Amino acid sequence: MRGAPCPICRKPAVAEFSPFCSQRCADVDLGRWFNERYAVPVEDDEEEAQPEPRRPLSDNE
Numbered sequence: 001m002r003g004a005p006c007p008i009c010r011k012p013a014v015a016e017f018s019p020f021c022s023q024r025c026a027d028v029d030l031g032r033w034f035n036e037r038y039a040v041p042v043e044d045d046e047e048e049a050q051p052e053p054r055r056p057l058s059d060n061e
Contacts (some may be wrong), residue, residue, distance in 0.1 A: 003013050006021035008028050013019050020026040032038055 004019060005011060006013050006025050007019060008025035009021060011021040014021050017023060017026050020029065
């Protein structure tokens with residue numbers, strides 16, 4: 001059974017650099033993350049986005 005090809009150059013992946021074929025392709029991928037070419041989509045939950053209102057402290061607390 002054959003594994004997935006390198007996501008950068010499409011050559012066969014090498015176990016040492018999996019899922020890439022070489023250190024070069026791994027570095028290209030890392031550079032893309034650093035330059036924000038890739039992004040993980042995030043959906044804000046309205047309840048989490050708004051902080052809970054603070055209540056005043058009473059003398060008993």
